[in-house]
Amino acid sequence: MASFGALRTPRKIIFGKGQRGALGGAAKSLGARAFVCTDSRMTTDRDFVAMMDDLNNNGVSVQVYDRTIAEIPLTCVADCVASAAPFGPDLVIGIGGGSCMDLAKAVAVMLAHGGNIRDYYGEFQVPGPVLPLILVPTTSGTGSEVTPVAVLSDPDKLMKVGIASPHIISHTAICDPELTYSCPASLTAIAGADALTHAIEAFTAIRRPATPQLTNERVFIGKNALSDHHALIAIERISRSLARACSPGHDEEARDDMMLGALSAGLAFGTAGTAAAHAIQYPIGAFTHTPHGTGVALLMPYVMDFNRSACVSEFAQIAMAMGSPRAAMTDEQLSGEAIRRVAALFAEVCVPSTLAELGVPADKLDWIAEQSFTIQRLVNNNPKALDVGSLSTIVKAAFAGILIGEAA
Ligand SMILES: NC(=O)c1ccc[n+]([C@@H]2O[C@H](COP(=O)([O-])OP(=O)(O)OC[C@H]3O[C@@H](n4cnc5c(N)ncnc54)[C@H](O)[C@@H]3O)[C@@H](O)[C@H]2O)c1
Ligand SMILES: [Fe+2]
Structure with missing residues (x-):
């Protein structure tokens, strides 16, 4: 049988111990203002503080949203978008487990296209490119750092909902196993x-x-x-x-x-x-x-x-x-x-x-x-x-x- 293959991937994937140090340089190449989605656990973490310093040292100004709620209720998306919009970021960075990375994807969609997040449920519903995303996982699990999906919880729906679009694949995925050492x-x-x-x-x-x-x-x-x-x-x-x-x-x-x-x-x-x-x-x-x-x-x-x-x-x-x-x-x-x-x-x-x-x-x-x-x-x-x-x-x-x- 003749082979057939296809892959949709980020533009850059970096893997390895210590590679979180690549964040500042990678962000600088995408803009001067970065909005960071993470959760309260991360903000007191030494590695996280060092990554924010790295962004600043590269001339990237940062606003951090640290109220990501696991499994992402829609209220969390709305709260995060309200916090991001006045800042006017050039790029969105998600640092954490699948929840923080998926929230970053949803926010990048909303900042680029506006409307209601429900407009984008399903496949191919995101109408065009979104803000560039850098995703940095802290669990070894979802693979969200490279996938075209964000999973959300909508109170009006019995089951979780997904936004599936090649436009929400990250620009850069930075995978540093040291960030998972704290996982129980x-x-x-x-x-x-x-x-x-x-x-x-x-x-x-x-x-x-x-x-x-x-x-x-x-x-x-x-x-x-x-x-x-x-x-x-x-x-x-x-x-x-x-x-x-x-x-x-x-x-x-x-x-x-x-x-x-x-x-x-x-x-x-x-x-x-x-x-x-x-x-x-x-x-x-x-x-x-x-x-x-x-x-x-x-x-x-x-x-x-x-x-x-x-x-x-x-x-x-x-x-x-x-x-x-x-x-x-x-x-x-x-x-x-x-x-x-x-x-x-x-x-x-x-x-x-x-x-x-x-x-x-x-x-x-x-x-x-x-x-x-x-x-x-x-x-x-x-x-x-x-x-x-x-x-x-x-x-x-x-x-x-x-x-x-x-x-x-
Ligand atoms: N987008 C995708 O492709 C995709 C694929 C599969 C699942 N998902 C979604 O991802 C979510 C699950 O993601 P998850 O399993 O990474 O967990 P999570 O992001 O929901 O986080 C779970 C908990 O683990 C904590 N945590 C994260 N990293 C840690 C670390 N290094 N040390 C200690 N605690 C840490 C978080 O603070 C949080 O309390 C679900 O919403 C699921 O539906 C998305
Ligand atoms: Fe899964």
């Missing part, structure tokens, strides 16, 4: 599990016919040769280092792997997209308020189980990227091994293994299947066709903890 084990586990799930879902996403219009018609285009490359790097790095990064003691190599892995997973899913595990997590998150990473990771082995017959070769590659030796194993055996390894890794970092453990009642399972079916952009990205019935099969298996692949 639980945050490292949840964020890292989200990142591994991004990589697996991107690597096993549907492969669409490579028409010349594909990248113009869809933000998330499905599996392709370029996203695969990044997905496999992410699977390898995260699987070898997630448990170590969550263990007591300080493992710099593991932190390094986690951040490179989360960044690579972001590059993979930012173009390929995610699928069923992310779709099903939407209603589960709305109902249980479980952290996003916990929900998608819990679901991943059950989704893999369902998808297995359509992805034997991909799962075999995943197993090998996670350390399974190729010798003496068929692809079929390796594909079962991939499911076992993913489930075991998530169990090792204390991700619950059933929806029952999350407190989902049995009489909500059909509702979860119906609601997840409405997230069509993700449902359509699954390698095996999904309807409410098949989603219900996955949800029921995840409720009861039934993994067929485990027994194979």
